[in-house]
Amino acid sequence: MKYYDKLIFDLSKAGRQGYSLPVNRWENSVSELPAGLRRSAAPALPEVSELDVVRHYTNLSQMNFGVDSGFYPLGSCTMKYNPKINEEIAAMPAFAGLHPLQPYQTVQGVLRLYKDLSHALSEITGMAEFTLNPFAGAHGELTGLMVIRQYHMSRGDIKRTRIIVPDSAHGTNPASAAVCGLEIVQVKSKANGLVDVEDLKPLLDDTIAGIMMTNPNTLGLFEKDIKEIAALVHDCGGLLYYDGANMNPLMGVVRPGDMGFDVLHLNLHKTFSTPHGGGGPGAGPVGVAAHLVGHLPVPKVVESEDGTLQIVDAEGEPCGRISGFMGNFGVLLRAYTYILMLGKQNLKMVGPLAVLGANYIKESLKDCFELPIESVCKHEFVFDGLKDKSTGVTTLDIAKRLLDYGFHAPTIYFPLLFHQAIMIEPTETESKETLDGFIEIMKHIAAEAGSDPESLKTAPHTTPVRRLDETTAARQPILRYKDMN
Amino acid sequence: MAKTVEGLYYSESHEWVKVEGNVAVIGITDFAQHAMGDLSYVDMPEVDDEFEAGEEFGAVESVKAASDLFCPVSGTVVEINEELEDAPELLNQDAFANWIMKVEMSDPSELEGLMDAAAYEAMCANE
Numbered sequence: 237m238k239y240y241d242k243l244i245f246d247l248s249k250a251g252r253q254g255y256s257l258p259v260n261r262w263e264n265s266v267s268e269l270p271a272g273l274r275r276s277a278a279p280a281l282p283e284v285s286e287l288d289v290v291r292h293y294t295n296l297s298q299m300n301f302g303v304d305s306g307f308y309p310l311g312s313c314t315m316k317y318n319p320k321i322n323e324e325i326a327a328m329p330a331f332a333g334l335h336p337l338q339p340y341q342t343v344q345g346v347l348r349l350y351k352d353l354s355h356a357l358s359e360i361t362g363m364a365e366f367t368l369n370p371f372a373g374a375h376g377e378l379t380g381l382m383v384i385r386q387y388h389m390s391r392g393d394i395k396r397t398r399i400i401v402p403d404s405a406h407g408t409n410p411a412s413a414a415v416c417g418l419e420i421v422q423v424k425s426k427a428n429g430l431v432d433v434e435d436l437k438p439l440l441d442d443t444i445a446g447i448m449m450t451n452p453n454t455l456g457l458f459e460k461d462i463k464e465i466a467a468l469v470h471d472c473g474g475l476l477y478y479d480g481a482n483m484n485p486l487m488g489v490v491r492p493g494d495m496g497f498d499v500l501h502l503n504l505h506k507t508f509s510t511p512h513g514g515g516g517p518g519a520g521p522v523g524v525a526a527h528l529v530g531h532l533p534v535p536k537v538v539e540s541e542d543g544t545l546q547i548v549d550a551e552g553e554p555c556g557r558i559s560g561f562m563g564n565f566g567v568l569l570r571a572y573t574y575i576l577m578l579g580k581q582n583l584k585m586v587g588p589l590a591v592l593g594a595n596y597i598k599e600s601l602k603d604c605f606e607l608p609i610e611s612v613c614k615h616e617f618v619f620d621g622l623k624d625k626s627t628g629v630t631t632l633d634i635a636k637r638l639l640d641y642g643f644h645a646p647t648i649y650f651p652l653l654f655h656q657a658i659m660i661e662p663t664e665t666e667s668k669e670t671l672d673g674f675i676e677i678m679k680h681i682a683a684e685a686g687s688d689p690e691s692l693k694t695a696p697h698t699t700p701v702r703r704l705d706e707t708t709a710a711r712q713p714i715l716r717y718k719d720m721n
Numbered sequence: 722m723a724k725t726v727e728g729l730y731y732s733e734s735h736e737w738v739k740v741e742g743n744v745a746v747i748g749i750t751d752f753a754q755h756a757m758g759d760l761s762y763v764d765m766p767e768v769d770d771e772f773e774a775g776e777e778f779g780a781v782e783s784v785k786a787a788s789d790l791f792c793p794v795s796g797t798v799v800e801i802n803e804e805l806e807d808a809p810e811l812l813n814q815d816a817f818a819n820w821i822m823k824v825e826m827s828d829p830s831e832l833e834g835l836m837d838a839a840a841y842e843a844m845c846a847n848e
Binding site for chain 2: 649652655706711
């Protein structure tokens with residue numbers, strides 16, 4: 237790969253252009269604008285040809301690291317392979333050419349698919365009904381919390397303004413709760429990494445709207461007291477929210493609905509193999525138990541007696557509207573493709589294989605890395621840095637060194653329960669050979685920490701850019717090209 | 722090993738308090754700055770803000786994490802260390818020489834609920 241580090245502005249040559257704009261025939265159009273709204277100078281845009289642009293972004297894209305180019309054990313992100321058939325189906329003209337304002341009579345097949353996917357997700361999670369409208373995981377969290385709030389308000393129970401969040405939670409949980417106007421109450425974890433039921437009990441009163449939990453939690457541990465927690469929270473009048481970020485190990489084996497959860501969101505880009513982020517469209521469907529169906533957001537797809545499917549704007553006491561239309565259909569379609577391609581039997585294999593892979597890595601490496609909680613993990617686990625702390629090599633050094641060996645780094649310094657956290661999640665789509673390759677390199681790095689710590693402290697050495705000065709970047713950020721010189 | 726300074730009061734949330742008459746000078750401990758790593762921002766209160774003991778009064782951010790600051794004693798802010806606005810790294814250089822805010826205490830007896838250097842060191846040893 238050739239080294240390439242230019243900015244698009246570096247390529248700019250005055251007067252060069254890739255596209256000829258038509259002559260502006262609207263005379264005086266600019267001078268008619270009020271002076272306060274007019275630019276005093278032309279915007280500083282790069283002036284480049286079409287070929288300049290194509291080469292620039294092609295070169296940059298070749299420096300990208302993705303799950304299609306290598307192992308990506310980023311904990312709590314479930315970076316599983318996204319099968320290419322998902323893309324083939326989503327690119328079919330009948331789907332790709334849809335318009336959200338088409339009359340419902342012309343999109344019956346699509347609405348049927350929406351219904352069928354909702355049904356499949358309900359089946360997988362044990363919930364009564366789903367909305368597919370939310371655009372991302374955190375958007376799903378907000379939607380689910382709005383459902384909970386609407387449930388309490390519709391009963392006139394307006395005191396319930398507080399929500400319990402464990403200290404091991406994903407950061408989005410308290411953030412979503414705050415956006416929803418709820419006050420966050422933290423519950424602690426015990427030494428074994430599970431929610432402390434004794435710490436929870438005194439928090440439960442008539443001001444509690446509910447509790448947000450991830451199960452398995454961010455340490456990859458199954459919250460085995462979940463039935464007791466569910467009973468306690470329900471007894472105090474609160475609801476249970478399930479953060480579906482860690483659904484992968486449970487799929488087809490255990491259902492959150494059966495554990496007592498009332499509301500959940502799923503990250504389709506994790507468990508259901510749709511593309512991850514990159515600023516692109518996402519999806520965070522929300523499922524609810526039977527008594528909350530009327531509070532799901534609108535619009536909804538409703539089946540009339542003659543079997544026609546309609547898009548309905550008002551039904552029940554919805555928590556509101558959280559999207560202009562019906563969610564990111566292209567993403568939903570990819571997830572449904574994944575479910576149908578695997579089928580019922582293979583869907584049940586996802587969790588066990590993800591769990592097997594994680595435990596295989598954990599057991600293979602626990603002599604070199606500090607394993608703070610000894611137990612069978614689910615889809616992911618957390619090391620607390622190297623076992624031998626005397627070398628001064630930190631988790632950051634290990635993560636940077638992994639890049640030299642062609643692996644994406646795991647999640648580091650999260651969860652916050654340990655100072656040197658390294659969170660590893662291999663997913664079910666990796667072969668034993670890939671896992672063995674990663675294990676070998678991790679052992680090699682642990683050995684290097686003793687023999688040659690300097691090579692770790694200065695890593696990475698083979699990447700297009702070396703270790704970045706994140707501190708100066710945070711303290712004195714340069715945010716504009718023209719400030720660089 | 723993080724250092725401590727004798728004669729200061731320490732909170733469980735890693736703030737230190739130096740008493741000057743009725744004024745509490747408040748900062749974060751060496752243990753705290755070490756755990757946070759290179760600090761990039763200190764979110765400070767404003768003069769005349771009032772806080773209860775245990776109440777959040779600001780936050781410190783590093784490349785690694787963000788952490789809330791909790792007021793060890795009740796009172797009113799009389800001065801903030803404006804130097805930290807442009808130079809948060811001062812807390813990394815010397816956490817005890819660089820205070821964050823000064824608070825006029827409304828109930829100095831609250832100091833009795835805080836730890837001395839030895840008790841604080843013992844607590845940190847268990848973290």
